[in-house]
Amino acid sequence: MFSKDDIISRIIPYRLQAVDVANFAAKLQNSWDAPKAMKIYFDEKLTITGNSNAYTNPVLESGLIHCRALLDFIGLKVDSKDSTKLICRDLKKNKNDDDVLIEHFSNLNGPLPLVTPQEAITQYQGPQSEAEAALAGVLHTVNKGLAHITAGLDLSASDISNLEIASRGVRAIFARHFYTPLGLSPPEFGVKEVKPWSLK
Numbered sequence: 001m002f003s004k005d006d007i008i009s010r011i012i013p014y015r016l017q018a019v020d021v022a023n024f025a026a027k028l029q030n031s032w033d034a035p036k037a038m039k040i041y042f043d044e045k046l047t048i049t050g051n052s053n054a055y056t057n058p059v060l061e062s063g064l065i066h067c068r069a070l071l072d073f074i075g076l077k078v079d080s081k082d083s084t085k086l087i088c089r090d091l092k093k094n095k096n097d098d099d100v101l102i103e104h105f106s107n108l109n110g111p112l113p114l115v116t117p118q119e120a121i122t123q124y125q126g127p128q129s130e131a132e133a134a135l136a137g138v139l140h141t142v143n144k145g146l147a148h149i150t151a152g153l154d155l156s157a158s159d160i161s162n163l164e165i166a167s168r169g170v171r172a173i174f175a176r177h178f179y180t181p182l183g184l185s186p187p188e189f190g191v192k193e194v195k196p197w198s199l200k
Contacts (some may be wrong), residue, residue, distance in 0.1 A: 071138070137162035
């Protein structure tokens with residue numbers, strides 16, 4: 001079983017970095033009109049060729065799953081009556097005994113509280129309804145398209161746009177409502193973008 005220190009210093013940073021990489025993949029995919037040719041090098045040796053979907057699809061799907069796990073951890077879920085709205089997890093409903101949740105961590109004020117939908121969207125620079133719909137959309141997409149086999153998962157432009165917005169939001173939420181209350185700095189970003197025009 002993981003210790004609280006493992007969760008803080010290893011597990012959540014791993015998930016946040018996966019979300020960061022998905023954010024980058026979402027931005028790439030949103031900027032393209034069609035998949036691009038791709039070459040992957042390891043130790044400067046060409047190892048994989050194909051098109052960009054071989055990279056972006058699994059990265060986007062992984063990012064969606066990690067977003068969902070992190071949103072669940074802080075206490076948010078999608079409203080079953082409206083897939084564009086968030087609600088708080090019910091504290092009275094039992095989770096699995098081994099689930100690790102935000103309320104298991106404390107500072108001098110006591111256990112950390114669940115993050116409310118309003119708190120989750122306040123830092124977004126655009127319309128708050130857009131932020132809420134993006135976070136809820138990620139939860140809905142994972143619940144209906146990845147966690148279960150339904151009519152099939154075909155990530156639409158709106159799903160990818162939701163992931164791009166939500167992935168930025170998840171990092172901001174964890175900085176403000178988890179790491180800062182614990183007196184810690186949030187983990188570093190998991191990816192550094194290289195602009196094509198900056199390459200030599």
